[in-house]
Amino acid sequence: MMFGAVQLGLLAACVVLFVPMGMAGWHLSRNKMLFFSGALFITLAVGVHLTPYFPSISDLATSVSNIVVFDSRDSCVSRLHDVVWDVKxxxxxxxxxxxxxxxxxxxxxxxxxxxxxxxxxxxxxxxxxxxxxxxxxxxxxxxxxxxxxxxxxxxxxxxxxxxxxxxxxxxxxxxxxxxxxxxxxxxxxxxxxxxxxxxxxxxxxxxxxxxxxxxxxxxxxxxxxxxxxxxxxxxxxxxxxxxxxxxxxxxxxxxxxxxxxxxxxxxxxxxxxxxxxxxxxxxxxxxxxxxxxxxxxxxxxxxxxxxxxxxxxxxxxxxxxxxxxxxxxxxxxxxxxxxxxxxxxxxxxxxxxxxxxxxxx
CATH class of the missing domain: 3.40.50.1110 (SGNH hydrolase)
Known part of the structure; x- marks a missing residue:
């Protein structure tokens, strides 16, 4: 069942990725930078849609998110004593x-x-x-x-x-x-x-x-x-x-x-x-x-x-x-x-x- 979902995801990716890229390449061949930007945006969009079909990718994203949260908490705990005094x-x-x-x-x-x-x-x-x-x-x-x-x-x-x-x-x-x-x-x-x-x-x-x-x-x-x-x-x-x-x-x-x-x-x-x-x-x-x-x-x-x-x-x-x-x-x-x-x-x-x-x- 998972294998079929992955196949459908890849097929959707090909359609979503290559059709817009081909159209963009045809009409925007004189502006390579814009073409590259469009290709990069589309690739990222496809990556986001494919992530649910690959548990390891989802787990990696969750792990990175957790690391950032814990790093932030630990960093703030370490700064709790950064206190400034005013004695007059x-x-x-x-x-x-x-x-x-x-x-x-x-x-x-x-x-x-x-x-x-x-x-x-x-x-x-x-x-x-x-x-x-x-x-x-x-x-x-x-x-x-x-x-x-x-x-x-x-x-x-x-x-x-x-x-x-x-x-x-x-x-x-x-x-x-x-x-x-x-x-x-x-x-x-x-x-x-x-x-x-x-x-x-x-x-x-x-x-x-x-x-x-x-x-x-x-x-x-x-x-x-x-x-x-x-x-x-x-x-x-x-x-x-x-x-x-x-x-x-x-x-x-x-x-x-x-x-x-x-x-x-x-x-x-x-x-x-x-x-x-x-x-x-x-x-x-x-x-x-x-x-x-x-x-x-x-x-x-x-x-x-x-x-x-x-x-x-x-x-x-x-x-x-x-x-x-x-x-x-x-x-x-x-x-x-x-x-x-x-x-x-x-x-x-x-x-x-x-x-x-x-x-x-």
Whole structure:
């Protein structure tokens, strides 16, 4: 049956191709360029009509289309941190450290083409409607959770939320009834704590829709050992990968992308911020949390293959680059930054969710 369809297609092609070409050649022989253009147009038209009769051609066209789509998505994800800062004194005559901080995405052509946007509270609420979000880690994770709630909650609720969220070394849970979103903050300052959290998800067979986590600062201060940090990150990676659908064809622990039968959470890693050693608020921190140690910890993170950039499962929220570009005027203690830095991280995360879920607002 297919062979007959191909024969009919070829016959139609001969009629459509050669009859118009012969007529064009007879009447347009004095204008070879126009003749060539007509022949090329007709050939392309016939090719389009023949494509359905050749499955391999159709598959090739579909594959090329898919490659272009995925390349575009990957390219946009890689540009999510192309952020430009504007930090200005609130009072031109004042020498205080009170500065207004604002940010936007770069106006370069590739970034503009990605159509990133700061989500309005209503848009963020629509995106996270009915979701379970878990934010786990140290004080940086707590600030991320604060900015996410600041975006989706009514302003009047934030003071009480902040008081409860910032109880020292404690967990926090809230349900935003208006959108059915549940947020859990888990105090987990070490990577081993995060591994235990992943194991608890597996044991209960209950996984969040969005998991945002990070560690490093406490380990730098209390262990001061980048090699040990790297080992704990590799253990965390193994636990996280075991949550995800695995491709047996790859022969390695690489998460499957695309359509899968098991729901996979969206995974993000909170990077260590830029540390301004001279501004750290204790002698112990200034002695231990040096630039050299921070670089060693960054190297351990990269080598752990925990991050998407190194073929891992988690997408980096690069607080280091955001805080570095915001600058010294955006921190009072050289470690914790102004809310604008974590706000930018939240909008980067939300735009990544839009890209990964093939959505547009």
């Amino acid at each position: 004194p609130l009072n031109a005559n004042s020498s205080s450290l009170n500065y207004a901080k604002s940010w936007r995405w770069s106006s370069s052509r590739p970034v503009v083409a990605c159509e990133f946007q700061k989500l309005a509270p209503s848009d963020a609420s629509d995106l996270l409607n009915g979701s379970w979000v878990v934010v786990a880690g140290d004080s940086q994770a707590r600030l991320i959770a604060l900015e996410l709630l600041n975006l989706v909650l009514e302003p009047g609720r934030m003071e009480s939320v902040k008081a409860d969220l910032f109880k020292r070394h404690s967990d926090y849970q809230i349900v935003v009834d208006e959108i059915g979103m549940k947020l859990d903050f888990i105090w987990a300052p070490y990577a081993t704590n995060l591994t235990d959290l992943i194991i608890s998800f597996k044991r209960k067979r209950n996984y969040p829709d969005v998991l945002v986590m990070g560690s490093g600062l406490w380990h730098m201060l209390h262990f001061t050992n980048a090699s040990n940090y790297g080992i704990s990150l590799r253990q965390l990676r193994s636990s996280v990968v075991s949550l995800l659908p695995i491709s047996p064809e790859l022969g390695e622990d690489v998460p499957v992308t695309g359509s899968v039968s098991v729901r996979s959470p969206h995974l993000f890693w909170i990077g260590i911020p830029t540390l301004i050693n001279s501004m750290l608020n204790t002698e112990e921190k200034r002695e231990k949390m040096t630039d050299t140690l921070r670089v060693a910890y960054d190297t351990a993170l990269r080598r752990s293959k925990l991050l998407r950039q190194s073929n891992g499962p988690l997408l980096l929220l690069d607080v280091q680059s955001l805080s570095w570009n915001c600058g010294v005027r955006c921190t009072e203690d050289g470690m914790h930054y102004d809310g604008a830095v974590y706000e930018a991280a939240i909008h980067i995360m939300l735009n990544a969710l839009l890209i990964e879920s093939h959505q547009k607002l």
